[in-house]
Amino acid sequence: xxxxxxxxxxxxxxxxxxxTDAEMTALIEDIQDEFxxxxxxxxxxxEHTVVAARRGTNVVTLTG
Numbered sequence: 001x002x003x004x005x006x007x008x009x010x011x012x013x014x015x016x017x018x019x020t021d022a023e024m025t026a027l028i029e030d031i032q033d034e035f036x037x038x039x040x041x042x043x044x045x046x047e048h049t050v051v052a053a054r055r056g057t058n059v060v061t062l063t064g
Contacts, residue, residue, distance in 0.1 A: 019027070053059045
């Protein structure tokens with residue numbers, strides 16, 4: 001790309017068009033909640049798969 005290294009740095013602007021601290025906090029919390037929910041679902045599914053396998057059920061797991 002032939003750009004100087006400093007071209008890759010983020011430069012904040014003071015135009016006031018960006019989100020407020022409260023909006024950013026809410027956005028980060030929403031992302032974190034979504035991530036944690038997906039992680040919890042994966043753990044629960046994994047635990048159910050283990051229990052079903054222990055009971056002799058033929059378990060097929062799909063990933064992707």
